[in-house]
Amino acid sequence: MPAGVVDAAAKGVRPERRAAGAKKQLVSASSHLLFRATVLATIALVVLFAAHYPSLLSRSYILSAAAYGRGAASWEREVRRSAAPRRDGALSVLVTGAAGFVGLHCSLALSARGDGVVGLDNFNAYYDPSLKRARQRLLASRGVLVLDGDVNDAALLERLLAAARITHVLHLAAQAGVRHALRAPQAYVAANVAGLVALLEAAARHADPQPALVWASSSSVYGLNDDAPFSEDHRTDRPASLYAATKKAGEAIAHAYNHIYGLSITGLRFFTVYGPWGRPDMAYFSFARSIVAGEPVTLFRAADGAVARRDFTYVDDVVRGCLGALDTAGKSTGSRSGKKRGPAPLRVYNLGNTSPVPVTHMLAILEKLLGRKARKRVVTMPSNGDVPFTHANVSHAARDLGYRPATSLEAGLRHFVDWFVRYYKVDVGGGSADAGKTAKRKSMPTSAAS
Numbered sequence: 001m002p003a004g005v006v007d008a009a010a011k012g013v014r015p016e017r018r019a020a021g022a023k024k025q026l027v028s029a030s031s032h033l034l035f036r037a038t039v040l041a042t043i044a045l046v047v048l049f050a051a052h053y054p055s056l057l058s059r060s061y062i063l064s065a066a067a068y069g070r071g072a073a074s075w076e077r078e079v080r081r082s083a084a085p086r087r088d089g090a091l092s093v094l095v096t097g098a099a100g101f102v103g104l105h106c107s108l109a110l111s112a113r114g115d116g117v118v119g120l121d122n123f124n125a126y127y128d129p130s131l132k133r134a135r136q137r138l139l140a141s142r143g144v145l146v147l148d149g150d151v152n153d154a155a156l157l158e159r160l161l162a163a164a165r166i167t168h169v170l171h172l173a174a175q176a177g178v179r180h181a182l183r184a185p186q187a188y189v190a191a192n193v194a195g196l197v198a199l200l201e202a203a204a205r206h207a208d209p210q211p212a213l214v215w216a217s218s219s220s221v222y223g224l225n226d227d228a229p230f231s232e233d234h235r236t237d238r239p240a241s242l243y244a245a246t247k248k249a250g251e252a253i254a255h256a257y258n259h260i261y262g263l264s265i266t267g268l269r270f271f272t273v274y275g276p277w278g279r280p281d282m283a284y285f286s287f288a289r290s291i292v293a294g295e296p297v298t299l300f301r302a303a304d305g306a307v308a309r310r311d312f313t314y315v316d317d318v319v320r321g322c323l324g325a326l327d328t329a330g331k332s333t334g335s336r337s338g339k340k341r342g343p344a345p346l347r348v349y350n351l352g353n354t355s356p357v358p359v360t361h362m363l364a365i366l367e368k369l370l371g372r373k374a375r376k377r378v379v380t381m382p383s384n385g386d387v388p389f390t391h392a393n394v395s396h397a398a399r400d401l402g403y404r405p406a407t408s409l410e411a412g413l414r415h416f417v418d419w420f421v422r423y424y425k426v427d428v429g430g431g432s433a434d435a436g437k438t439a440k441r442k443s444m445p446t447s448a449a450s
């Protein structure tokens, strides 16, 4: 006889009733166990899910945080306001890399003619981010919003394309620079290959209707081509740098997205763009800095003794080419469902100046404008990606985009130097950039703004 029953009998309780009570306890205990097991199983499932789909979870978290959290509605309102065209027939353009050099100038020009512009930039530290912030502030003063974000952030792109009715994308975000690829190869793959794919995915599959896309390729795709001037139908299968290879890959990727999804895509091969608000990593900019600081300037000579020549192109000319490409871009023919109505335009154009100039001549112009001689250090060009010369044939851009480069290197560098001395508060004695021999550095803060 079980102990409980003896006990119950001693207390004068009928054994049957006691047995029923024990059974009840047993049932409730087992349901507790079941409850605990269910909770544990649920937790295990969530953990498993999180481990397998981290992007999905974080994405939905970000989306819901954005939708219900602080400022979601005002974020959307700001994006819509910035992207809204301000005249009939105007465009609504998403400019990636808008806090960059060319991105700034294109955004200013679009906004000035009444197009809506919303920018996106990740403000990376490849060169002084305070210069990018200053460009962002300049754009903000013209009513152009530049969002802080990465083109690889698919959820952000989707949200952006849902918030505003973007008609055109001007994709300028990239890891630029030829020599830096030796130190940071993955940065080129992330920005120029993965970033381009993320953007094309968003444009092809998450925008309704699909926008037309214009993006920056590069003259560097001509690589070791020595047939000059460079024409769009010349070979581009011999890149001399990883940078060039990622731009060439971009052109192939553009072909695939145009073919599959009916995206209208125009690639623009820029040739050494320079001007105010330029890129500190480029030769003309670093030469100016070195001249002012009294530091030596390094000049590269090819192995055969020839000095490097570049088809320097003034930024305003390039901007006109970009706007021409946006204005003439035909419509995309695909839709979110993946059906395309027919072939969409796929174009590629050189945007150069058509007159290569020896880098030594560019330096001489800077010396004159800054009123100071450079200390020169001539070294043989290492085979690290730079090509000996570039020279654009722009007849296709002239025909289709109305592109006519109109700025001489002297005139363009004068605009650059005017900006440079103002931005960095360089004293050139007398206020004008070519005021003679008195140029000296007053201060060159890396965070100066104007």
Ligand SMILES: NC(=O)c1ccc[n+]([C@@H]2O[C@H](COP(=O)([O-])OP(=O)(O)OC[C@H]3O[C@@H](n4cnc5c(N)ncnc54)[C@H](O)[C@@H]3O)[C@@H](O)[C@H]2O)c1
Pocket: 096, 097, 098, 099, 100, 101, 102, 103, 120, 121, 122, 123, 124, 132, 149, 150, 151, 152, 171, 172, 173, 174, 175, 176, 177, 190, 191, 195, 216, 217, 218, 219, 269, 270, 271, 272, 273, 274, 279
């Ligand atoms: N300036 C030239 O001479 C030249 C020549 C050929 C091609 N290009 C191409 O033109 C475009 C613009 O060049 P630029 O001279 O204005 O360079 P830039 O570096 O000043 O501008 C690029 C901008 O993109 C941003 N960016 C980089 N990766 C990003 C990412 N993953 N997500 C969001 N933003 C990102 C950077 O912060 C930067 O502000 C680039 O695609 C470049 O490769 C420029």
Ligand SMILES: *[C@@H]1O[C@H](CO)[C@@H](O)[C@H](O)[C@H]1NC(C)=O
Pocket: 228, 229, 231, 393, 394, 395, 396
């Ligand atoms: C430039 O390209 C056009 C079109 O391909 C061609 O007809 C012309 O001859 C080229 N110009 C030069 C100088 O090579």
